[in-house]
Amino acid sequence: MRNDSPFHRMTAPRALSRRDFLWQTGGGLGGVALASMLGRDAFALADDALAPAMPAVAPKAKRVVQLFMSGAASHLDLFDFKPDLIRYDGKPSDFGEKVEAFQDGLGPWLRPVWDFKPYGQCGKMLGETVAELGAHVDDIAFIHNVTSRSGVHSTATMLASTGFQLPGFPGAGCWVSYGLGSMNENLPTFVVLPDHRGMPSNGVKNWDSAFLPNQHSGTVIYPGAESPMADLHPHAAGRFVREASERDAQELLAHLNRTHAEARPDDARLDARIRSYELAARMQLSAPEAVDMKAEPEHVLRLYGLDRNPETWDKDINDTEESYVFAQKCLTARRLLERGVRFVQVWSGNDNSFPRRNWDSHEDIRRDHGPLSRGMARGAAALIADLKQRGMLEDTLVIWTTEFGRMPSSQSGKGRDHNPFVYTNWMCGGGIRGGVTHGESDQWGYKPLDRRNPTTTYDIHATMLHLLGIDHTKLTWRHNGADRRLTDVHGHVIAPIVA
């Protein structure tokens, strides 16, 4: 048990039957995942599945929705107001040191492409395209001094999604699934809603379970697609499967499997597999309902701007499309969270290509960031409002992130190059102190103002786990000789933004 045991530094005595069960299902190889999926019914555990398996700190949040802007969203044009860029707009940029930019985009200073205005009690300055978030700034904590370790999309994206620059590590949602288990075994614990155009940089490596058991992997759902989840219903090659045959097949299968298991009473895997088929059948009913937006009342659809369904989009990136698809994902996220999904990851932006279909605005901030940010703000603002009106915001953590920021200098006149040195994240709900700004960037938004004390992705992850009631140093899994964790060997809880 020692080797692969979760929480092996903090294992408390548990019912013997359950521990034995884990052994038999692969000695921790599949262990806890299974426990979280199957544990409640099969073993009637004393611990409430709603509570963390091993609370290290008092939880403030039960679930997370992460909004991930793929391609590197500009902090300077959306959230981090820099008056000096207006004052020195067009003047040769001077960073006071040698700067190594990804595409050498060190043109003149470029002012924020949109005007900023103050919002809320806290007077937070926001760019014009994200004005819809203005209604919620008093619930949001902005972090303006986040810094990455890489200026390359793939590695920086993995760092933000898994805590490591290399592929082969579990996504943040996998760790949460592993740590907290399920609140509704009829749905996946961790759901990913990718950009409707395709996967971000690194594809599934941002959310697959790597060395953690497979059931902690993010389950990809495409809202509005014919079948929202892979293999939820029989593939077209199985036209012979009918509703009636399916019912009888499940019954026959269960009977034959039980007969087989009776002769092998010591092998708990056999019962577990029988149970997994029962759960699968229940998931077939629950999952389509969970993503069916037609069930939403008119006023909610209007809140998200989904009351009118445009038939077609323009070929080029545009406001209508971005607003619709992002809001659609946000509403789907809310429905999933409401039904007990632990972690929903919403992506805006596909991988890198031409013409741009993500936030990687080397050529023209206005052209790409305009539609993307207006769409994002519309959906995110609706999501926050909706969570709030349902009383869910207090225990739902909303995290807005991206892999890095963009340079205050211009590239090809109207674009901005990568800025891994400083960028913005924000968090809302779920135990976050609203209306605060933590950590400043310097006068240009080039590096943290206090260069010795930046915020890192590790800190964001540590804070997230803390709010979920988990000590980030204790949620570990031994793999190839190291006790791996989401925060590697780093990470501090950002106390000033915790309520």
Place this chain on the structure above:
Amino acid sequence: MWPVLALHLALTPPVDFEREIAPLFAAKCLACHGPNKQRSGFRLDVRSIALEGGEYSAPNIRPGDADASPLAHYIADADHDMAMPPKSGRTGARMTAEEVALIRRWIDEGAVWPDSASVAVADQRDWWSLEPIARPEVPGGGSNPIDGFVRARLQAAGLAMAPEADARTLCRRVYFDLTGLPPTPEEVDAFVADEDPAKYARLVDRLLASPRYGERWARHWLDVVHYADTHGYDKDKPREHAWPYRDYVIRALNADTPYPRFVQEQIAGDALFPGTRDGVEALGFIAAGPWDFIGHEEVPEEKIDGQFARHFDRDDMVGNALGTFASTTVQCAQCHDHKFDPIPQEDYYALQSVFAAVDRADKRFDPAPEVAAERSALGDLRTRLVEERRALDAAFAAAAGAELAGIDAGIARAERSGAAPEFGYHSEIAMDAAAAKWVQVDLGASHAFNTVVLLPCRDDYNGIGDGFGFPMEFRVESSDDAEFTRDVVTLARGTDAMLGTPRTAPVAIDTPGAMARFVRVTATTLAPRSGDFIFALAELQVIDAAARNLAEGQPVASLDSIEMGERWRRTNLTDGIAPALAAAPGGIDGLRARRDELRRRTETESTAQRRGEIERELAQAESAIAALPPQQTVYAGTVHTGAGAFRGTGANGGRPREIRVLARGQVTAPGAVVQPAALSVLDPLLPSRFELAADAPESARRTALAQWLTDPRNPLPWRSIVNRVWHYHFGRGIVDTPNDFGRMGGAPSHPELLDWLAATFRDDMGGSLKSLHRLIVTSAAYRQRADHADPVAESQDRDNRLLWRANARKLEAEALRDAVLAVSGSLDLSMGGPGYRDFVIEQPEHSPHYRYDLADPGDASTFRRSVYRFIVRSQMQPFMTALDCADPSQRVDRRNQSLSPNQALAYLNNGFMLTQAARFAERVRREAGDDAGAQAAHALRLALGRAATDDERVRLVDFTRTHGLENTCRVILNLNEFTFVD
């Protein structure tokens, strides 16, 4: 209650230094304050210094007063400037509150330190896996020594082995185990009916001789080395030539290549076995893992991100080599000394140095040694001839002087213009043709000039070709004001009618008397592209009276510019490169004619004659090379010669990059240079330092490592491989962490057996894996029943570490899929070659999207064994992933075994399973006829290798009659008995 507590307090004994404090110091402090290092002049293993010494705050310990003792504060306060142990320290972990309290209590009690007490660092080398391999006595009698060891452990625990499994079960078990496929019903029946006592041994020999064996066990190996057919990361490009390595592994296992040679081929086969196909294709091992395409192709080595990419690339190579062959977690020493195992940080970088010359790239080679030899001889001849010609050219250049230099420069420029990617200046795209765009050149100062020449572009975008982006209407202006707000002179107005033939021909505009610093071309009506409009120009020349181009190399400004790499950028407007400059009349051909003429004038007749001979011989050599059988390609670890950001070390003759120790693993904090070496932990028994000549080729480093890894004195590789083989046979290794034999790994359940197997494999079996398999699967331990109940054993060893029964195995993704194909009668057993692709690639030109959902599961080209799957890293195959296939981004020594609803859904509904269920039904109908009873019995026999029970037959028949045979076959493929093999 109270009295008990009080009693407890009163009886709390004083802290025992030797038992409680000394081990704490040893574990947390002595790495820096002990016999080897005395940071700040302080050490905690010598009483006098501990109590009185130290540079900063001595005395650090004040007996009787913990509060006044600096040491108590250093260990207690994480935020203290002197917080100890420091975060970056060797031991890393801070003391717990309990440990701090204990030390404080010890100080308060007077810091009692008996004279006899000693504080010693535990010898990190004192660890089972580093001990020389012993050859223990085999306990007891018995025909198979394995059983002697297993029985001895069981007996000691008062347990015994289960009886042998029945023939049918054993047959099925050993088929899956050795070949990854189920036996056919006929094979099972024949085995059961066979009365030869040696039938099982014969079966084992037959299966080991089957090519299916190599396919099965290669898949295990590919898990460990994290093989895939794409790079991973962003822009996850296909590796079209990765598969020769996969085929090498299958071939080597089927040929039973001795294990030491198998290891050596994969690390340094090119050097140790030159001229062999295996020696090259095996190097796919070095390149098997992920590769950061952008970090190499788009970021040069000079940039920090580029250095990180290459650092992580070598890190993967080092991890793969030491993890696979030595079960050592050397990567933990990347940022600091290994926290648990005796691996200093220097060792890790010394190992990086072994791979410092190689990159991951396609490597071309001749699989036939005689062809390789001929190609090499012809290549040498060609080199000699080229050398001789170069000598003649040098003599000619010396004699011909400046005139030749001028001509050659002209030719070079003309050649560049023809094929160069530096097209020109390209405006941003406008949606309206009337959106005026301008571009201008700064001559540096006001100059007089007579002509402005516009050189049009060529680009095949939208089939436009010549004259790409040339404006419909434009004007040319000059001014001494960069902003063109004053003194603007309009030199000309023009239209696209001025384009000549070809449409890349120069458009010359006479500008008599013009004088200015800036010349600007403004496109007033843009050129159409594809529903949008642009302005592009290859070159802008400003010619003065002396026919000099004043604009060449001068700065360019424009209203806007798309700035796409070297293809389109402002600076291209004055770089002297344009289609017309390559093809201009009297251009390159004229220059070449002048060059020939000059040579005729300069060279003697005999020289000219020799020149002719050289050209003829060169042509012969070239055609002989061209006539050789084509070379093959493998994606491998190799010295790479490339252009752009990914250059490799080829241009430096494969000279290894300099490797330095990186503080905290940061490329921005380089320390001392390291030399290539292996792990120092086995010194002096097995020296880690390589004895390499200063001018040794890079491959000598890999050769030295390969030899270190296969040295009979090295205990790690032998224990590692026998344990891996054991793991796959029993479902769990003797050490249950096959990739980690260090302190974070598991302890051997049968240490003597492990050593005996390692010694026997090394010394008696000559590294033959097939001999090892044979020994294991013929043991009684292996042949036990799995469905055996033994309540005593169950209560003592529920986990079955002692092997009192066999472990029923859950088929891995590949074995399950292959079994489905075999049972449905679809399995295509063709071996080798490029992998089958069960996906469709969308947008291959930029970031390929691998779409499994668009592939046809009925495509028969995908009905091959799963080891031949084209493995994508960034988009893992969803069905195989649901069944816990290995993640090729990590080195997998053990598969996960999950059981979850999403796995059940994949079994039930995936297109593969449903397609095969239908094909299975077709086969059953074909072979068993129309009778539902016969169909049910046959289907069950095909899938499970046994007859149906009465209950099964009745229910399956009933179900078939109601829902059809396809649904019945689907149910059978979903049975637990199909997935779990006893």
